[in-house]
Amino acid sequence: MKIGFIGLGNMGGPMAANLARAGHAVAGFDLTAPMPEGVSRADTAAAAAQGADVVITMLPNGAILRAVAAEVLPAMTAGAVLCDCSTVDVESARAVADQAQAAGLGALDAPVSGGIGGAAAGTLTFMVGGPDAAFATVLPLFEMMGQKAVHCGAAGAGQAAKICNNMILGVTMIATCEAFALADKLGLDRQKMFDVVSTSSGYSWSMNACCPAPGVGPTSPADNDYKPGFASELMLKDLRLSQQAATGADADTPMGQLATALYGAFVEEEGGKGRDFSAMLPRFAGRGRGDAQDG
Numbered sequence: 001m002k003i004g005f006i007g008l009g010n011m012g013g014p015m016a017a018n019l020a021r022a023g024h025a026v027a028g029f030d031l032t033a034p035m036p037e038g039v040s041r042a043d044t045a046a047a048a049a050q051g052a053d054v055v056i057t058m059l060p061n062g063a064i065l066r067a068v069a070a071e072v073l074p075a076m077t078a079g080a081v082l083c084d085c086s087t088v089d090v091e092s093a094r095a096v097a098d099q100a101q102a103a104g105l106g107a108l109d110a111p112v113s114g115g116i117g118g119a120a121a122g123t124l125t126f127m128v129g130g131p132d133a134a135f136a137t138v139l140p141l142f143e144m145m146g147q148k149a150v151h152c153g154a155a156g157a158g159q160a161a162k163i164c165n166n167m168i169l170g171v172t173m174i175a176t177c178e179a180f181a182l183a184d185k186l187g188l189d190r191q192k193m194f195d196v197v198s199t200s201s202g203y204s205w206s207m208n209a210c211c212p213a214p215g216v217g218p219t220s221p222a223d224n225d226y227k228p229g230f231a232s233e234l235m236l237k238d239l240r241l242s243q244q245a246a247t248g249a250d251a252d253t254p255m256g257q258l259a260t261a262l263y264g265a266f267v268e269e270e271g272g273k274g275r276d277f278s279a280m281l282p283r284f285a286g287r288g289r290g291d292a293q294d295g
């Protein structure tokens, strides 16, 4: 296939390299990032999109996606598919899908989980919204860049799945960290706590696969001085998207709201930026009940 790839940063770079390695002709464009191996450089986003069967975007946010889409949609060939793999707000995903449809093009929102490691290893999970035909066109590429692609529904459904999943993740990580901090103060050994919870009804991915307590459970960012992993500021981005969506959809998400506030404070006031999102454990462990009441 002929592929245009726009946004070749930490995630897009290795994803584009995997497509090129599999034998596809990939034309890339990024404002700053270097071209990955096997990807030919286009001078503009529109040039990368010209003549492509599929144009993939992997960009920082919805505003940038909208700007790039306005530039590339007029350059695309009728019947081609614009596949956005960024994590953006549901509204931007739906707006871009509407514009693509009006231009006779297919569009998918296909955010990923799996992080930079998954992008490099080709083991991402894609959560996809958009029409069946566009999904069928891009499926072979999802299979090359990832290990799983779930067609979640119409335009925006992929972003909806991503932010709902990550809202659960943020909330369960905080609950896991505050429970460890409580256990510490009750004199309960962290390893014993893990042994019980990881096989009891409090278990979750946060406890079982990404345990925030160093030296406990499988190797996790906690064992590497909380180097990400999944950085706290990316968790905050996704939680804020969940709250933006909740406001738009009139959904009651009090735990998501509180998790957003806690990660907001952690990233912006408590030195959490650049640390794994499980570094909430030392944050809670170093505080007392009075700190929480003080806000």
Ligand code: NAD
Binding pocket: 006, 007, 008, 009, 010, 011, 012, 029, 030, 031, 032, 033, 045, 058, 059, 060, 061, 064, 068, 085, 086, 087, 088, 112, 113, 114, 115, 116, 230, 234, 237
């Ligand atoms: P990044 O900042 O490393 O890459 C984004 C790239 O987009 C940069 O290279 C930037 O130069 C480029 N860019 C910005 N504006 C552009 C424009 N107008 N035209 C062309 N290129 C432009 O970010 P990333 O970590 O690769 O994340 C990309 C997306 O994937 C984000 O939406 C993020 O939320 C999502 N995501 C990231 C991770 C992760 O672990 N990093 C995991 C899942 C999802």
